[in-house]
Amino acid sequence: MQKLTGLILLKAVLLISSLFLLPSCSDDDDDEVYIPKPKGYPRIHFENKTYRLYDSICPYSFEIPTYAFIDNDTHLGADPCWLNVNFPRYGAKIHLSYKIITNNLDTILDQSREFAIKHQVKSTGIDETIIIRDSAKVYGLVYDISGNTASNIQFYLTDSTHNFMRGALYFNSVPNIDSLKVVVDFLRKDIVHMIQTFQWKDYANTSKVKK
Secondary structure (H helix, E strand, C coil): CHHHHHHHHHHHHHHHHHHHHHHHHHHHHHCCCCCCCCCCCCCCCCCCCCEEEECCCCCEEEEEECCCEEEECCCCCCCCCCEEEEEHHHCEEEEEEEEECCCCHHHHHHHHHHHHHHHHHCEEEEEEEEEEEHHHCEEEEEEEEEECCCCCEEEEEECCCCEEEEEEEEECCCCCHHHHHHHHHHHHHHHHHHHHHCEECCHHHHHHCCC
8 A cells, every 4th residue: 555655646746846847848949049140231233235435625535434424523622623423322432533644654653653553552452454545545553452442443545645543432421342242343344444435635635634
C-alpha cells in the first residue's frame, strides 16, 4: 500500500512539474528572432539618352541630355561663362569653369591637376583618360576618382592656345559610392558625349568674355 501511495505521489509531482514547464516551452516558441536585413538602396529609373545642342554667347558649344538643364554659376567671383549642367532627377550637377589662356596654360593645367589630386585623401585611386580630337582642336584629360569623394569625375578641355574649360561632377548628398556608383556610371556617359560633341567657336568671340 505504501509503495502504491508513493507511486501515485511521484506521478502527481511529475504532472505538476510538467504543467509548470509547458508555459516556458510555449514562450520559447513564441519568441521572434530578428535577423538584420542587408543594406539596400532605392531602385533608380534611368531615362533614355537623347541629346540637344547647348549654345550661347560663350566661345564653346556642346550637347547635353534632354533630362538636364543649364544655368549660370552665381557664386561670388564666377565669370559669365561659368555654368552648371544640372541633373535634377539624380541630384547632381557638372560645374563648368571657363578661362581664357594668356600665356599661362602650364599654370592652369597645374591648378586643374591639384583640384583632382586633393580628392586623393578619400579616394581609392585615380584613373586618367587622355582626350585628343585634332579635327576640333579639343584636347584634355578625364580623371575618374574612385571612393567616397566629393567629385568622382573631373576633366579639362583646351585648344592649347586660347581656351580652357574645366568640369567636375558633384552630388547634392553625402558621398557614398556604394549607392551612387550606378548614377556616376550613368552620368559619365553624358560627360563623354559632351566631350565628343564639344566645339570651340571662332577665337574672335573670346573678346566678349571677361577674364
